[in-house]
Amino acid sequence: MKILEKKLNLLYKLIYKLGRAINNWGTLIILIISLIFFYPVLLQNKIPLPLDALVGAHVPWTEVNWDGYPAGVPIKNLEITDAISQFYPWKALAADFWRAGKFPLWNQYMFNGAPFLATLHSQTMYPLNFLFLIFSTEHAWSILIFLQVFVSGLFMILFLKELGLKNHSVILGASAFMFCGYMISWLEFATGGQAGLWLPLVLYLTLKMVRSNFIVYPILISSVYFFIFTAGDFQIPFYIVLIYLSFGLYLTIFTKVREKLRSFVRLISALGMGVLLSAIQLFPTFDLFRDSQRANDPYIKEFTYGLLDWQKIVNFIWPDFFGAIERYFWVLFFTSLLFLFPTPLGFLPYKLNLSGLSTSSASRLIFISNFSLSTLGAYGFSKLNKININRFIKVIFYFLVVTSGLVLGLITSYYVLVWGNREIASDITMIQNLKVTLKNLIPQTGLVIIILVMFGFYAIVRRLTKIDTHRVFTFVLSFILILSITDILRFAWKNTPFSQKRFLYPETELLKFLINQPEPFRIAGPGIPLNYFMQYKISSAEGYDPIYPLRNAQWYSLVNFGDTNKIARRYGEISNYYSKMLNSANIKYLIDYKKNPDNRIISDVGVFNGGLNNAEMVPVFNEKRIYVFENKNSLPKVWEIKKYKVAENDSQLIELLNDNEMTQNNYVILEEDPKMIINEKNQSKINNINQGFNEIAFDITSEFESLIFVSESYNKDWRAIIDGEAIKIFRSNYLFQSIKVPAGEHRVRFIYEPYSFTVGKNVSVISLILLMGALVYEKKYKSKSHKST
Structure with a gap:
């Protein structure tokens, strides 16, 4: 018993000391958390990319027997394959341009050639891409992904401390934002999350700007907006602008600001200069968007504009209402929910056909909800020592009762379905979903139980003993914080694949055959999925991008259907291999596999696409089930x-x-x-x-x-x-x-x-000169003022 008592006392001292360390070493703690999350990269030589999906779900890589995986490579997350089909290859290509001292303006490998920088998603002008000039592409990618996690936490610490929060609450808020649902789901896309990580810094600088007269703060805000606008996403920068303006106006109107008009002018001027500074990216993007197929793509509409189903509302926890400036974040949170779910306001941007927003998914609004909850959670955590502990324990207890009831209901439903209804029991999907739901509820339920026990322990100590309650409360907060961070990391690891580097675009025999053919030529066909050919420097007549020229999309309709009425969506694909228009497109090789005519799935007894395997299209190579056909009538480049x-x-x-x-x-x-x-x-x-x-x-x-x-x-x-x-x-x-x-x-x-690029470049250069001039002027002016006094 004494040994157990000593061990518990040792644990108590350890956690208490860790809590003291958190108070003094917040940035270091965030760094350690980030490094722990990235242990697969640091200790296992892996890369943060879903490469398991590349070799486990896509031809021709599925035709290869990978050592250690006799039944095929298991896939962790098949929903984020855009990371390997778009964002990694685009960054690798952009790096090639920069190394050659050229602006990455044109992509020769997709859509018979298409604008590159202007697509925005290619993120070619994002300043953090300088990593790709210093390191190899794979190492630069890993560092870039790491920086999203660490820097977002660092900026959140700055922001929360400027709001007056301290210690444990700052670490909790920063950790929650670093690993929130949106930032983790978009982590390996390296676009939306890269834009989002700058929001806390923008709000921190806004606070400093409103509270002081230093011109350096609006200049810094303008500079940060260049990072935001070039990060490769449209919606998140738009949301950041809305939050920035509303937060700045809130501070100007409802807080003690002496010169409200001057504060408002600075607020608008900083944003305006940020837009002008980013003209080198924004002007070409708007030019392409105007002439693109984006407005004709019904993809978003088919998925209810990306609005969340009402059942997703259970994913949000509704805490109590605290304090003063916190009200802004409550309003922000509830407003985001109104636009996030299928309410009249949620449908409004699509009914009004607002440019950009009407063709984008509403689900990304969850970024605002996540950020608001991270900030509110930090506020709530900071006020735990000021609230009635007994009432707080009751709230947690009620939440535990509801959760336990949900778990028991699911368990009962599972056994009723399995043993009580043979027909439903045969529905493997339904049973599996119930199992997954139960499995996911266990960690959260355990977390609530432990929090209840810890606060119960604190309440007992405070009432029945003479022990220093401050030390005990610090211990409880530290323990809960460690537990919360552990659960956050569990969620992040669960949804973030780290892959073996041997799966980083390996060359199969079919790819080697194409690489060794004399250039120039183009390929087409499903035998190599859209965009993957880019990493091998193979040009294609096809491609996948949410934004590309409308004329190219109409060409696909003309080739496939003989008219321009069925405009291709974000997927520019050729399905009619009988078309003679393929010849002038320099399409020399078509890669295909036999497919079941009913479900189009690869099959040994299926058929190739129509137009193949005739006198004009001759098979010249195959790797198991994947065939390369040569177009004998293909014309040169x-x-x-x-x-x-x-x-x-x-x-x-x-x-x-x-x-x-x-x-x-x-x-x-x-x-x-x-x-x-x-x-x-x-x-x-x-x-x-x-x-x-x-x-x-x-x-x-x-x-x-x-x-x-x-x-x-x-x-x-x-x-x-x-x-x-x-x-x-x-x-x-x-x-x-x-x-x-x-x-x-x-x-x-x-x-x-592009003319739009030339104009944008000139505007950006002039804006940069003006900002630097303003900074130099302020230094000289303040220096003279200081000498005169």
């Missing part, structure tokens, strides 16, 4: 046009492109008359074709004036230059480009540099 027709209008353009005789004889359909006569005897020699960063170049020698086709998506911002002189580009075959080249030897260059 750059070639001389021998015949062309000029369409007078859009309907005639579509009619001519659907004319098999035209396409079989390699007629090119133009939308403007080049006003030239093609000499059929002319044989142009095209050499040294090179596609670099934002540029296509080749040498040409011809006896007569020639019309040259370039298989790269047409865009108004492409410029063609022959021997230093700009020439006109003609849109050809609906999507591609053609130019007139005079007789003789020439070097031809196509350069992509």
